Amino acid sequence: MMATEALAGAQAGRARADKLRKLAxxxxxxxxxxxxxxxSLFPAVYMVLVSLMTTQTLFEARLFPWPLRWQNFVEAWxxxxxxxxxxxSFYISTVSVILTLVxxxxxxxxxxxxxxxxxxxxxxFFLLGLTLPVSTSLLPLFFNLKALGxxxxxxxxxxxxxxxxxxxxxxxxxxxxxxxxxxxxxxARVDGASEFRIFLQVMLPLTRPAVATxxxxxxxxxxxxxxxxxxxxxxxxxxxxPTGIYSLSGQEFYGNYPTLAxxxxxxxxxxxxLYFIFQSQFIEGLxxxxxxx
Amino acid sequence: MAAxxxxxxxxxADRKRNLRRNFTGYLFVLPALVVxxxxxxxxxxxxxxxxFFRWTGMTxxxxxxxxxGNFAATIADPVFWTxxxxxxxxxxxxxxxxxxxxxxxxxxxxxxxxxxRLWRTLLFVPVVLSLVAxxxxxxxxxxxxxxxxxxxLNAVRLGFLAQQWLGDPDVALWSVTAVSIWKNIGFSMVIxxxxxxxxxxxxxxxxxxxxxxxxxxxxxxxxPMLRPVIAIATxxxxxxxxxxxxxxxIMTQGGPLYSxxxxxxxxxxxxxxxxxxxxxxxxxxxxxIVIMIVSWLQLRFxxxxxx
Numbered sequence: 001m002m003a004t005e006a007l008a009g010a011q012a013g014r015a016r017a018d019k020l021r022k023l024a025x026x027x028x029x030x031x032x033x034x035x036x037x038x039x040s041l042f043p044a045v046y047m048v049l050v051s052l053m054t055t056q057t058l059f060e061a062r063l064f065p066w067p068l069r070w071q072n073f074v075e076a077w078x079x080x081x082x083x084x085x086x087x088x089s090f091y092i093s094t095v096s097v098i099l100t101l102v103x104x105x106x107x108x109x110x111x112x113x114x115x116x117x118x119x120x121x122x123x124x125f126f127l128l129g130l131t132l133p134v135s136t137s138l139l140p141l142f143f144n145l146k147a148l149g150x151x152x153x154x155x156x157x158x159x160x161x162x163x164x165x166x167x168x169x170x171x172x173x174x175x176x177x178x179x180x181x182x183x184x185x186x187x188a189r190v191d192g193a194s195e196f197r198i199f200l201q202v203m204l205p206l207t208r209p210a211v212a213t214x215x216x217x218x219x220x221x222x223x224x225x226x227x228x229x230x231x232x233x234x235x236x237x238x239x240x241x242p243t244g245i246y247s248l249s250g251q252e253f254y255g256n257y258p259t260l261a262x263x264x265x266x267x268x269x270x271x272x273x274l275y276f277i278f279q280s281q282f283i284e285g286l287x288x289x290x291x292x293x
Numbered sequence: 294m295a296a297x298x299x300x301x302x303x304x305x306a307d308r309k310r311n312l313r314r315n316f317t318g319y320l321f322v323l324p325a326l327v328v329x330x331x332x333x334x335x336x337x338x339x340x341x342x343x344x345f346f347r348w349t350g351m352t353x354x355x356x357x358x359x360x361x362g363n364f365a366a367t368i369a370d371p372v373f374w375t376x377x378x379x380x381x382x383x384x385x386x387x388x389x390x391x392x393x394x395x396x397x398x399x400x401x402x403x404x405x406x407x408x409x410r411l412w413r414t415l416l417f418v419p420v421v422l423s424l425v426a427x428x429x430x431x432x433x434x435x436x437x438x439x440x441x442x443x444x445x446l447n448a449v450r451l452g453f454l455a456q457q458w459l460g461d462p463d464v465a466l467w468s469v470t471a472v473s474i475w476k477n478i479g480f481s482m483v484i485x486x487x488x489x490x491x492x493x494x495x496x497x498x499x500x501x502x503x504x505x506x507x508x509x510x511x512x513x514x515x516x517p518m519l520r521p522v523i524a525i526a527t528x529x530x531x532x533x534x535x536x537x538x539x540x541x542x543i544m545t546q547g548g549p550l551y552s553x554x555x556x557x558x559x560x561x562x563x564x565x566x567x568x569x570x571x572x573x574x575x576x577x578x579x580x581x582i583v584i585m586i587v588s589w590l591q592l593r594f595x596x597x598x599x600x
Contacts, residue, residue: 029401033412036398039475040416046441047430061444099328107325116318126325129333131588133536135557135577139343139564140336143350163332166325195317224423226539231565242425246543249429257433264426275421279414282421287484 047268050261058257072262080252082263084237085244092154092240093222096161097215100169103162104214105207108173109199113185123174129167134227137164142231156232157240161225165218172288176210177203209281216278217285223271241267337581344574351568363575372551372559373576380555383470384534391474392526395481396519400511402482403489413486417479424476428543431472435459462552465545469553473540477533481526488522489515528591535584556580 050058051072053065076082110116111123137160145156180203188198229243236247245253245263253260275282344363347356367373398416402409419427434441435458443455458468492515516523538557541547547554547562556576564573 032397033401036394036478037412037415040419040479043427043430043434043475044418044422046434047426050430050433059439061439061441063441103325103328106321110318110321114314114318114321116315119318119322122322122326126329129329131532131584132333132337133577133581133584135536135538135560136340136581137333137336138560139570139573139577140339141332142564144336147353159328160332163328166329166333170325195321199321220421224425226424226542230542242423246425246429260429261433264429268422268426271421271423272418275418276414279417283417283483286420286480287487 044268047261047264050258051265053258053261055256055258069258072258073266075256075259076263076266080248080259080263081237082241082244082266085239085241086266088154088238088244089223089240089242092157092161093219095154096158096165096222097218099158099162100165100218101211101214104166104169104173105204105211106199107166108170109177109203111170112174112177113203114195123170126167126170129164130171134164138227138231141228145232152233152235152238157225157229160228160232161218161222165214165221168217168288169214172210172214172285173207176207180206212278213281213285213288216274216281217288219274220271220282220285340574340577343571344578346571348570349568350564350570356571359571363569363571364579366569367572367575367579372554373556375551376547376554376556376559379466379551379553380535380537382466383473383537383555384531386467386470387474387477387534388527388530391477391530392481392485392523394474394478395485395526396516396523398478398482399485399489400515403486404507404511413483417483419476420479420483422476424539425543427472427476428540431468432459432544435468459545460549462550465549466553469541469544472544473534473537476540477530481530484526484529485519485522488519488525492518525591528587532584532587532591535580535587 046063049063049065052068052070053062053072054067054069057065107126111119111126141160145151150156184202184206185198188202193202224242225240226242226246229240230246233239233243236244239247245260245267248263249260253263343355345358345360347359347362349356402412437443437455437457437460440458442458446452446455456464456468459465536557537555538561541553541555541558542561545553547558557580560573560576560580563569563576
């Protein structure tokens with residue numbers, strides 16, 4: 001009796017000790033993850049904190065802004081004309097994504113479903129664009145745009161962004177079309193629908209997930225794109241946000257870091273919001289081709 | 294007789310259908326092909342051709358054909374070799390640290406860590422941020438006298454570690470590399486996580502039942518099985534490292550004293566400061582060749598070991 005109780009007590013004690021040890025073994029694990037979390041998020045948080053500081057708080061190297069200076073956002077938006085750059089960025093990024101999708105959807109369908117001569121070769125030809133660095137097109141595009149008088153127009157960026165989105169768009173959309181069941185188009189074909197009607201009315205509506213992945217990835221790429229925008233747009237008010245803010249950082253924003261930070265916050269918000277809503281598409285888009293291919 | 298004529302009719306009909314199918318196929322692909330050729334293929338060929346000519350970019354016509362002269366001039370430029378050395382150092386430091394940290398995080402998150410999806414989401418945030426925002430914020434953090442990093446180091450009595458993070462030629466490349474690592478850990482981590490999730494649960498469970506401890510399981514079971522995915526993450530990191538431009542252009546513009554110059558910033562200088570377009574094109578060609586070779590290696594990893 002006594003012995004069993006003692007045994008039970010000992011067992012309970014051991015169980016508790018096990019539990020404690022398990023908990024203790026979790027400590028270094030959490031320590032590492034929390035360390036990386038802090039490092040990963042600190043700069044973004046700091047950017048937000050600075051955007052609310054006065055320059056004096058900033059130069060005292062304090063972390064927390066007090067008093068809060070919301071005026072920074074007004075200054076960034078109004079006097080630095082971030083609003084105009086915002087519109088440029090939004091317009092150029094969106095139109096490019098739409099154009100890429102308009103040409104990639106039929107191409108993806110054709111490459112996946114129409115058995116024509118040389119389609120394997122064509123697909124590989126399109127994939128080549130995934131590995132080519134953008135620098136291969138930088139100089140020719142610059143000189144041709146200049147010769148055609150298209151520098152400093154939205155087309156100077158919409159064209160290249162559309163073109164450079166194609167490899168990725170076809171890669172994702174073709175892969176997706178291949179996963180759709182054949183029965184659907186067979187049924188439509190029996191009903192006498194043409195290839196184009198099958199594509200438009202039967203297949204296209206089913207590709208929403210792939211279209212979402214492509215749009216989100218390309219929008220992110222276009223929104224953040226730097227080197228083309230830096231080279232093809234030289235008039236301050238025709239710039240997009242990344243190069244616009246970058247060049248303002250040496251002029252209007254020089255020595256006025258809180259306003260610059262406010263501009264950066266305003267610039268980053270759409271991407272962060274989109275990211276938290278469409279996480280899985282973001283991650284899928286950014287890592288597609290890495291693990292599959 | 295009747296049979297052969299019907300066979301003939303069939304082959305004619307077949308051929309007609311084939312032709313039509315080919316035509317339909319090309320019609321579907323045509324718009325994408327046109328845009329792709331205009332903005333990617335044609336410019337690439339143009340660059341390749343330009344690398345054999347001398348041109349200032351100021352005249353409507355290219356200058357004289359110089360054969361491999363541009364490549365010779367580039368190779369003779371000591372700054373070119375500095376830029377190569379910097380880029381190699383950048384990649385050799387960045388990739389192991391990035392993939393190593395990412396591996397630790399991926400293993401920690403995937404082995405039964407509560408709320409791992411949320412942590413993954415948060416750790417991935419640097420990847421989606423613009424390099425302009427990242428570069429300018431870090432420039433501020435690195436500022437020598439009032440930047441948070443040095444102020445913090447002084448406050449915890451590590452003042453001797455404080456540096457001119459971006460102003461000292463011996464330090465600047467390390468600083469930029471650190472920022473690049475910070476930006477990319479989340480990306481490698483997500484690739485490795487996807488690889489970890491594709492490992493069969495049975496293997497991991499079996500290893501645990503055997504009484505192997507977690508660290509041993511990780512070292513001797515998980516990591517060897519993950520090797521192909523680690524290879525992919527490594528190659529992707531190398532390729533993006535070879536293309537580095539934005540971050541360096543924003544933070545240091547290749548300076549101070551060329552200490553952060555890489556081929557991409559050098560080609561920009563060749564083209565838009567020195568107006569030697571042929572030489573800029575030669576740098577592009579050399580860079581593209583290296584990237585193609587590394588990408589080809591990647592394809593071999595992917596096709597040979599995973600798929």
